[in-house]
Amino acid sequence: MSDIFNCEIIKKSQCFEYTDLMISAPEIAEKCRPGQFLHIDCGKGTTLRRPISICEVAGTCVRVVFQVKGKGTKALSECEEGGSISVLGPLGNGFDFSGERVLLIGGGLGVFPLLQAAKTAGKNSVAILGFRSADAVYLKEDFEKYCREVYISTDDGTAGEKGFVTDIQKRIICGFDLVMTCGPDIMMKNVSAVCRDNDINCQVSLEERMGCGTGVCLCCTRTVMRGGEPDNLCVCKEGPVFDSREVYF
Numbered sequence: 001m002s003d004i005f006n007c008e009i010i011k012k013s014q015c016f017e018y019t020d021l022m023i024s025a026p027e028i029a030e031k032c033r034p035g036q037f038l039h040i041d042c043g044k045g046t047t048l049r050r051p052i053s054i055c056e057v058a059g060t061c062v063r064v065v066f067q068v069k070g071k072g073t074k075a076l077s078e079c080e081e082g083g084s085i086s087v088l089g090p091l092g093n094g095f096d097f098s099g100e101r102v103l104l105i106g107g108g109l110g111v112f113p114l115l116q117a118a119k120t121a122g123k124n125s126v127a128i129l130g131f132r133s134a135d136a137v138y139l140k141e142d143f144e145k146y147c148r149e150v151y152i153s154t155d156d157g158t159a160g161e162k163g164f165v166t167d168i169q170k171r172i173i174c175g176f177d178l179v180m181t182c183g184p185d186i187m188m189k190n191v192s193a194v195c196r197d198n199d200i201n202c203q204v205s206l207e208e209r210m211g212c213g214t215g216v217c218l219c220c221t222r223t224v225m226r227g228g229e230p231d232n233l234c235v236c237k238e239g240p241v242f243d244s245r246e247v248y249f
């Protein structure tokens with residue numbers, strides 16, 4: 001059961017197109033798990049809350065990073081340090097750390113939910129972070145604090161290696177027994193295919209437009225294969241993290 005909290009904005013920074021917020025949320029920080037998300041009231045006439053992943057937990061604070069997409073995230077980006085936001089959470093099912101050597105693969109905004117997973121997996125983990133170009137690269141140093149190694153790929157080659165995260169994944173996959181991934185659907189589908197070819201477990205964190213965030217309104221249902229049968233499950237409640245074989249069947 002999750003509650004609504006009024007959380008003070010302790011720190012706010014802006015980098016490239018990203019807004020980075022540190023909020024005071026002791027109850028959430030204490031019980032949240034990597035891969036879970038917060039449902040945030042963005043204010044300024046937005047009726048529905050917007051889902052934003054837990055990026056990092058630091059003591060009694062929780063960090064979220066987001067990009068402005070539309071009305072909700074625009075309004076949220078205008079919040080001020082010292083002010084407060086209404087947060088419902090933590091919500092959803094996070095990553096399952098049932099492997100020792102974890103490979104984290106994030107693409108674009110999908111990099112953000114993987115930082116707390118890196119912190120939890122520690123020096124046994126390696127991250128591959130893919131971005132459009134050098135100016136979009138974010139959190140590299142944060143991942144380097146927790147991971148054994150961090151690879152960067154960009155579409156245009158302006159930072160790290162030119163190409164897709166899967167080019168690097170194919171090269172290094174052998175040393176791992178679990179992959180956690182978040183990013184564009186096509187990227188996660190390709191990451192999952194490489195894992196399947198190498199018989200390695202893979203967990204994907206899905207994004208769907210959400211209403212209530214708690215499995216009541218059913219607007220974020222996705223057909224997944226569970227127990228050999230197709231099933232329509234709410235991404236907010238049953239996910240956002242799923243076994244890749246349930247999603248890409």
Ligand SMILES: Cc1cc2nc3c(=O)[nH]c(=O)nc-3n(C[C@H](O)[C@H](O)[C@H](O)COP(=O)(O)OP(=O)(O)OC[C@H]3O[C@@H](n4cnc5c(N)ncnc54)[C@H](O)[C@@H]3O)c2cc1C
Pocket residue numbers: 037050051052053054065066067068069070071072073074109112113206207208209210240
């Ligand atoms: C579990 C979960 C975790 C997320 N974590 C993060 C995060 O850490 N950082 C971050 O920047 N974003 C994250 N998102 C995406 C974020 O919720 C959307 O960008 C936001 O809801 C858009 O709201 P808006 O009012 O600004 O835009 P809207 O006006 O609603 O939409 C603007 C554009 O964004 C698209 N969009 C809206 N909602 C979603 C969605 N849920 N998924 C994909 N596209 C969407 C629309 O199709 C449209 O093109 C997450 C989404 C989910 C489901």
